[in-house]
Amino acid sequence: MRDLIFALSLLPFLQSVSSCPKECSCDAHSNLVDCHGRGLYDIPRKLPQEALELHLHDNRLRSLGSTSFRDTPHLQALNLANNSITVLSPSAFLGLRHLRVLNLANNSIRELDRRLLVSVRNITVLDLSFNSLSGLPGAFSESFHHLTHLSLHHNRLTKVDRVHLEALDNLQVLDLKANPWRCDCHLIGLKLWLETFTFRGGVLDSAVCVQPPLLQDRDLRLIPYELFHSCMITSYSYLFANIHYLDSKHRSFLSGPALPSPHPHLTEPILPECEPKPRPRPANYRHAMATVVITGVVCGIVCLMMLAAAVYGCAYAAINAKYQRELKMKEKEAGGGEGQKNIQEDEKEPLEG
Template identity: 40%
Template sequence: MRWQEACLLGCWLSLCAAESFFACPSSCKCNSGILEVDCSGLGLSSIPSDIPTNTRTFLFLNNKLSILPGPVFSNLSALQRLDLSNNFLDQLPQNIFSDLGNLTELQLRNNSIRALDKDLLQHTALLRQLDLSINGLAHIPSGIFDDLPALRSLSLRSNRLQSLDRVTFEPLTNLQQLQVGDNPWECDCNLRDFKHWMEWFSYRGGKIDQLACTLPKELKGKDMRMVPMEMFNYCSQLDDENSSTVLDNTGPPCTKGSPTPSKTKLGPEPEVEPSVGCPQKQRYRPVSVRRAIGTVIIAGVVCGIVCIMMVVAAAYGCIYASLMAKYHRELKKRQPLMGDTEGEHEEQKQISSVA
């Protein structure tokens, strides 16, 4: 009996210890079975400081969070899922996630984040899902995804992105889904290399939504993957000219010329013209495939008409020559055997007139 009482007492004490070990913050909802803390939709402007250290899931959606202090997650090394969506975050400290080595899912959807530090995700090697959609991102720094070999899902929808660098996404060898829609993409030379990467990503089975072009106007609304590579042939020429300009520019920086100071004169001021050493760069634009095909068709039709005209002229010349030969034969037959000089003279006149 004493042994049974001791066992019951031990179980009761262990339950009390477990409840005290996973103490739920005030006004939040907790699930000790899955070690989840849910503080969503409470209008909070700061993260509670009494979150249990063994929490695996922390939900902080639909609040008024605008600032993340540096050490706010320093005691949550066991955290696996973090959701800070629908808040007012405008920047993220560089080391804010440095203690979350077990993090596998990070949700930052619908905030006001405008910039990301390239070392922001340096210590989250187990991250599999990252959502940065509906923010104000205009640039993704190169190297930010270098330490995320396990990342499978990435969302960059509804930002202010105009171009992406292929080198930034090449380390994501296990990426399966990428969302980049609803951005003001400029389908120019800056996006050409990323187009190659998208084609390779789709070829190996990755899923990517539509990357619709905004500029230039000839490609507005078209998916970048469907744009022919011939549209970017001018990029190579532009790169060559830029490289040659850098190599040749050994003197002072090129500036627009200005009128040289001289003695004060009455009259109209001289117009400012670009200096001879500063030629204006030609702005290349992608060639329209439809226009190129139309030009080829028109050129083919014109060449065909010219060839037909040449054939007709050659045939007319042959017919004319045969008629003249026949005419000469008829004249020769009509000549008398004892021809007089007058008849011959008239005949020569007729032949010369016909010729």
Template identity: 35%
Template sequence: MKGELLLLSSMIFLLQGACGCPEKCFCHSSSNSVDCSHRGLAEIPPNLPPETLTLLLQDNQIYQLPAFAFRTVPRLKTLNLSNNSLSELVPEAFHGLQHLEVLNVTQNSLLSLESRLFHFLPQLRELDLSSNNISHLPTSLGGITDGIVCGSPDTWKGKDLLKIPHELYQPCPPPPPPLPPPELVFSQARQHDSEQGELPKSPEDHNVGRHDISECMVKPKPRPANLRHAVATVVITGVVCGIVCLMMLAAAIYGCTYAAITAQHHGRASAQTSESGKMGGKEPFDSLPA
């Protein structure tokens, strides 16, 4: 009898642990949401309630997602991982999230995105990748490439991303390497200080020089020449060249006309001179007496 009671109590304890709320998180049973935001977490908290529909993990220090990271919340629909230290998204990390609809990974350090990621998220309809360092998108996004719209800047907001020239974007500089978990930093600091005999440094010293991804402003490259401007330039150039050619033709005609008139004038003058010479030669004979 005592053994059965002990087994029953153990099962109740395990069920409470499995269905309870993780440490440092706030669980709202009315909305089936778990809020673990801004808690200094370095990994996904364990013992998430299986009925969770919304999981908030923004403003933490999560730098990687292991495979099957969300296997305990198969009904999850909304996942917020913004403002963490993620440098890549392993597709297997989202295995089992057949109902996930919204994924927010803004303000991380992502460099690329694998198309296999969407094989595990068949119901995904909203993906926010802003404020990262992604230089290119995969050639295939699981058949949803026609639905990608730009969220910022305001000039391109709401427009089809595939119709925006790539030359207008200047990716942010590569981010610093992700920081190791706080526990590892403290252990290394204690070990180093014990060897050198120095006082341990505060964890704030390890964040010196870390760049804020949100401060990286996207500066577009110089806009390529507009086709209308190019056509106008060609037309103006053609008109100018035509005017110059006409002026040269007019100058040539004027020169030829002037040369012809001058030659004709000189011809008449020489003819008159020769006639006057002949007349002058006959006068002495006419003046002689008969």
């Protein structure tokens, strides 16, 4: 009887062990299924349904089919890093409603289907680093309202529309380094969003420009807005829309000849753009203040010189007038003396006669 009870108590454990694929190791207590580093070309079949964490990194997986994870609907963490995945079926993650952590780093993924993201709306950590992504799908921000950590470093991103990021209200960490960012007029919106993101306390590594040569190796956040002066002159509405975070349909894009792309192998077309002027002359606030001060000093000196000239003129006129008056008085006195002498002489003549 005791043996029977003991056998019945071990039955769930034996069932869990028997359901574990031979290519993997399973932990019944933590519901962890570890299949990493086994040289697998396909995902093992008959995975434990109660599995919460599945490790498939460091294998040779090349694609994810539509029924890859139908046996593990309760997965919360899935690690597919360091494989050779190039194709993702739109329904590869169908049924994984509880998935929180998804690691697809170090693969060869070129694009993400917007239908692929609908099944994993509750993800909080998404790692897409070291892939070949040249853009993000349109429904990216709509699918990841709970996302807190996003890694996009070491891809082929030349630009990202702020619309893909501004709806990620819970985002705390964003990795964007080692992408060929093209810092032209189309990245003003991203620059504004990154500045707002870091101001709110978000953690950002860097977004270093590769093109144009004038801005090469400079962080997008640290580039003065004056260097985008040519963009602002021809499209004030574009800048206004980005500053106030209006809808993207109200933005006006600049028209102009497209420059040759530094990555011709990318299939994404390059929109017309306006490059910053080769030799910009930014209106520096300090220079403007110095100009105002110098102008004020020069004007003051001129005014003082004019005042001195006026005082000198008035003094000269007063002295000249005084001199003329004194001269006339002397002439009158001289004239009066001669008249008296003539009278005396006239009086003496009759007496002598």
